[in-house]
Amino acid sequence: xxxxxxxxxxxxxxxxxxxxxxxxxxxxxxxxxxxxxxxxxxxxxxxxxxxxxxxxxxxxxxxxxxxxxxxxxxxxxxxxxxxxxxxxxxxxxxxxxxxxxxxxxxxxxxxxxxxxxxxxxxxxxxxxxxxxxxxxxxxxxxxxxxxxxxxxxxxxxxxxxxxxxxxxxxxxxxxxxxxxxxxxxxxxxxxxxxxxxxxxxxxxxxxxxxxxxxxxxxxxxxxxxxxxxxxxxxxxxxxxxxxxxxxxxxxxxxxxxxxxxxxxxxxxxxxxxxxxxxxxxxxxxxxxxxxxxxxxxxxxxxxxxxxxxxxxxxxxxxxxxxxxxxxxxxxxxxxxxxxxxxxxxxxxxxxxxxxxxxxxxxxxxxxxxxxxxxxxxxxxxxxxxxxxxxxxxxxxxxxxxxxxxxxxxxxxxxxxxxxxxxxxxxxxxxxxxxxxxxxxxxxxxxxxxxxxxxxxxxxxxxxxxxxxxxxxxxxxxxxxxxxxxxxxxxxxxxxxxxxxxxxxxxxxxxxxxxxxxxxxxxxxxxxxxxxxxxxxxxxxxxxxxxxxxxxxxxxxxxxxxxxxxxxxxxxxxxxxxxxxxxxxxxxxxxxxxxxxxxxxxxxxxxxxxxxxxxxxxxxxxxxxxxxxxxxxxxxxxxxxxxxxxxxxxxxxxxxxxxxxxxxxxxxxxxxxxxxxxxxxxxxxxxxxxxxxxxxxxxxxxxxxxxxxxxxxxxxxxxxxxxxxxxxxxxxxxxxxxxxxxxxxxxxxxxxxxxxxxxxxxxxxxxxxxxxxxxxxxxxxxxxxxxxxxxxxxxxxxxxxxxxxxxxxxxxxxxxxxxxxxxxxxxxxxxxxxxxxxxxxxxxxxxxxxxxxxxxxxxxxxxxxxxxxxx
Numbered sequence: 086x087x088x089x090x091x092x093x094x095x096x097x098x099x100x101x102x103x104x105x106x107x108x109x110x111x112x113x114x115x116x117x118x119x120x121x122x123x124x125x126x127x128x129x130x131x132x133x134x135x136x137x138x139x140x141x142x143x144x145x146x147x148x149x150x151x152x153x154x155x156x157x158x159x160x161x162x163x164x165x166x167x168x169x170x171x172x173x174x175x176x177x178x179x180x181x182x183x184x185x186x187x188x189x190x191x192x193x194x195x196x197x198x199x200x201x202x203x204x205x206x207x208x209x210x211x212x213x214x215x216x217x218x219x220x221x222x223x224x225x226x227x228x229x230x231x232x233x234x235x236x237x238x239x240x241x242x243x244x245x246x247x248x249x250x251x252x253x254x255x256x257x258x259x260x261x262x263x264x265x266x267x268x269x270x271x272x273x274x275x276x277x278x279x280x281x282x283x284x285x286x287x288x289x290x291x292x293x294x295x296x297x298x299x300x301x302x303x304x305x306x307x308x309x310x311x312x313x314x315x316x317x318x319x320x321x322x323x324x325x326x327x328x329x330x331x332x333x334x335x336x337x338x339x340x341x342x343x344x345x346x347x348x349x350x351x352x353x354x355x356x357x358x359x360x361x362x363x364x365x366x367x368x369x370x371x372x373x374x375x376x377x378x379x380x381x382x383x384x385x386x387x388x389x390x391x392x393x394x395x396x397x398x399x400x401x402x403x404x405x406x407x408x409x410x411x412x413x414x415x416x417x418x419x420x421x422x423x424x425x426x427x428x429x430x431x432x433x434x435x436x437x438x439x440x441x442x443x444x445x446x447x448x449x450x451x452x453x454x455x456x457x458x459x460x461x462x463x464x465x466x467x468x469x470x471x472x473x474x475x476x477x478x479x480x481x482x483x484x485x486x487x488x489x490x491x492x493x494x495x496x497x498x499x500x501x502x503x504x505x506x507x508x509x510x511x512x513x514x515x516x517x518x519x520x521x522x523x524x525x526x527x528x529x530x531x532x533x534x535x536x537x538x539x540x541x542x543x544x545x546x547x548x549x550x551x552x553x554x555x556x557x558x559x560x561x562x563x564x565x566x567x568x569x570x571x572x573x574x575x576x577x578x579x580x581x582x583x584x585x586x587x588x589x590x591x592x593x594x595x596x597x598x599x600x601x602x603x604x605x606x607x608x609x610x611x612x613x614x615x616x617x618x619x620x621x622x623x624x625x626x627x628x629x630x631x632x633x634x635x636x637x638x639x640x641x642x643x644x645x646x647x648x649x650x651x652x653x654x655x656x657x658x659x660x661x662x663x664x665x666x667x668x669x670x671x672x673x674x675x676x677x678x679x680x681x682x683x684x685x686x687x688x689x690x691x692x693x694x695x696x697x698x699x700x701x702x703x704x705x706x707x708x709x710x711x712x713x714x715x716x717x718x719x720x721x722x723x724x725x726x727x728x729x730x731x732x733x734x735x736x737x738x739x740x741x742x743x744x745x746x747x748x749x750x751x752x753x754x755x756x757x758x759x760x761x762x763x764x765x766x767x768x769x770x771x772x773x774x775x776x777x778x779x780x781x782x783x784x785x786x787x788x789x790x791x792x793x794x795x796x797x798x799x800x801x802x803x804x805x806x807x808x809x810x811x812x813x814x815x816x817x818x819x820x821x822x823x824x825x826x827x828x829x830x831x832x833x834x835x836x837x838x839x840x841x842x843x844x845x846x847x848x849x850x851x852x853x854x855x856x857x858x859x860x861x862x863x864x865x866x867x868x869x870x871x872x873x874x875x876x877x878x879x880x881x882x883x884x885x886x887x888x889x890x891x892x893x894x895x896x897x898x899x900x901x902x903x904x905x906x907x908x909x910x911x912x913x914x915x916x917x918x919x920x921x922x923x924x925x926x927x928x929x930x931x932x933x934x935x936x937x938x939x940x941x942x943x944x945x946x947x948x949x950x951x952x953x954x955x
């Protein structure tokens with residue numbers, strides 16, 4: 086018989102240890118090792134049974150056990166100390182508080198998923214884990230961030246395998262009352278409800294759940310509300326579920342509903358309203374429409390703004406981050422579908438055609454019938470970035486249609502390279518070694534170089550312990566996977582000896598779209614088999630990853646790989662572990678000696694999994710893509726060569742897989758075994774504990790920790806966001822709102838005037854004087870440009886000479902710019918702009934002249950997409 090209703094009853098904890106409830110409901114415990122150890126010490130067996138979930142543990146502890154704990158003075162004292170430590174963490178000033186009054190009072194961070202802990206399964210992969218790390222690091226730095234997302238009833242799917250190795254998905258329903266969440270309520274105790282009008286007179290209602298991520302509140306909207314119809318209740322059913330109307334409704338709720346949730350939260354908590362809005366990928370882009378609606382609504386302001394004015398005001402304080410390097414990764418909806426949703430009361434008073442224009446693909450190669458969420462995100466934000474330097478380059482090229490006439494390097498999309506939250510991802514054993522040697526959490530601070538003071542023997546012993554922990558966990562997971570595939574216990578004795586704690590261990594775990602090439606390692610099965618079974622320096626592979634439920638090509642890759650791992654000849658050296666998640670990652674990243682990454686370059690936006698491995702002393706073996714393209718230095722791992730551009734897909738995979746095998750066989754494995762694996766497997770062999778240490782390998786580990794550690798830290802990343810994007814956005818937003826948006830109204834009128842006349846702006850003539858017949862470095866070139874401004878003022882434009890090295894095609898590289906700031910009126914709307922340019926390089930020199938809009942409210946002269954060149 087099935088229950089007609091299910092709910093969770095929370096345990097009443099005795100007053101003496103009531104702090105346990107507070108410690109369990111603030112997700113700081115997920116990265117604060119002392120708090121986790123406190124819960125574990127209360128009942129180590131139960132702690133493992135509840136999968137290290139403090140709230141579940143409190144629910145499972147008997148009343149008698151709680152009373153006994155409350156009577157134990159030592160337990161009471163430790164709980165009190167832990168709660169006091171949490172209070173200090175939440176209340177004392179941190180890095181952000183040193184920035185002064187000019188720093189943003191509050192920043193809203195929108196994302197469709199947040200990977201904070203496996204206890205709160207609201208994530209699918211890298212985007213969510215990155216968002217979770219962003220919140221955690223903001224908390225550690227004291228940044229006043231508020232996260233906004235959706236609460237999915239089933240989260241992302243759980244993965245298992247069929248007998249024939251085909252991926253299977255299941256969606257266990259979550260009970261919000263059993264999660265570390267608090268329902269937001271009005272003062273009278275009723276749940277807060279926000280509403281979105283839908284087409285055909287329907288209304289979408291949502292409750293707001295709050296998770297405390299250290300100092301950062303995370304607001305999650307939940308459409309599973311009794312007053313909703315069945316379709317509306319299912320809007321937040323699962324992460325990235327459904328398609329069409331369902332997906333669009335999710336994104337409307339995230340963006341527009343998220344802004345409404347922020348307004349309610351500010352009212353109920355008497356906290357400052359956000360000054361900056363950060364859109365993490367295009368899914369949340371509709372937040373900009375809701376902000377525009379607020380500014381245009383006469384019921385909310387005595388002096389409402391027009392569309393153009395509200396758009397300018399909203400853009401000033403919005404940051405947009407794109408995470409995809411391929412157009413196929415962007416959410417796009419039929420234009421007619423978006424129009425249908427906004428034709429009703431969703432955004433009353435806001436011109437529907439202007440909304441549609443924001444997402445229009447009105448550029449070469451675009452589809453006029455589609456509405457593009459990333460394009461809208463860029464048009465709604467004055468500041469935008471990719472997530473690695475190479476991804477910034479790719480993004481500027483991918484979105485170049487929005488800035489026609491501009492060189493790609495001048496397109497206003499910068500980059501902030503992703504990072505990982507070190508306290509979350511550094512293994513406790515590594516943190517403990519740092520404490521033992523230096524008396525502090527060195528790896529959670531700026532001085533990673535102290536790793537050089539640790540002996541090679543200690544580093545090698547730690548690596549073996551981490552590898553052994555992975556082997557133990559992998560055996561348990563593999564056995565469980567085979568039982569779900571239908572195997573009997575009597576058939577699974579072999580799983581007890583899978584993998585070897587003394588064999589070079591290579592990890593590969595990530596989502597499984599085709600471009601990440603899960604099966605590149607299988608390109609030559611015989612060669613891979615030889616590497617796995619090498620008599621002197623064998624390798625072993627631990628592989629994990631989920632394919633999107635609708636991606637049959639990805640599922641086929643998983644099936645092909647798993648069928649290879651099922652071979653009795655190699656199954657002790659290569660395993661696939663289903664249901665990759667944060668819990669698995671805890672042993673996988675630290676336990677691998679090498680982290681493998683072989684995507685199609687440049688389709689990996691960043692790839693933070695390799696960062697998590699690196700901060701645990703693992704070396705990376707990767708294609709030069711994502712973050713590795715900028716941080717590989719020759720001593721922190723290996724670079725997999727890529728095929729020449731224009732090579733066929735088959736040839737490319739053949740060449741790059743061969744390069745991978747070559748590196749593993751001739752560089753990686755020999756260096757790992759190095760001075761300690763000269764005997765054959767039949768003698769001491771790799772299956773026996775090593776008697777020495779591979780000094781070169783360990784020097785690479787230390788170099789990786791000392792140099793990559795600070796570079797891949799999410800604290801570095803969040804500090805960059807604060808200084809390069811959030812602070813300028815807050816200043817621009819304040820200026821926009823000053824004096825009842827007086828400056829914004831003027832700015833919007835200026836933009837309209839500029840756009841109306843810009844088609845007539847052109848450079849009539851450019852002349853130069855002053856060079857000798859044989860130009861030398863240091864000579865001065867007098868540049869004069871006659872420009873027709875078509876009725877604009879010289880103050881409306883900036884005229885620059887862009888100069889650099891000229892290729893045979895006349896394309897300029899290594900360019901610099903010089904303002905032509907000496908202005909002479911020539912009559913009839915024409916002006917001469919002049920400056921003296923000093924030749925600063927030898928070789929083939931060239932220059933060109935650009936005319937660009939200029940206004941104090943512009944963050945970048947290219948942001949309006951207007952340019953005239955000569």
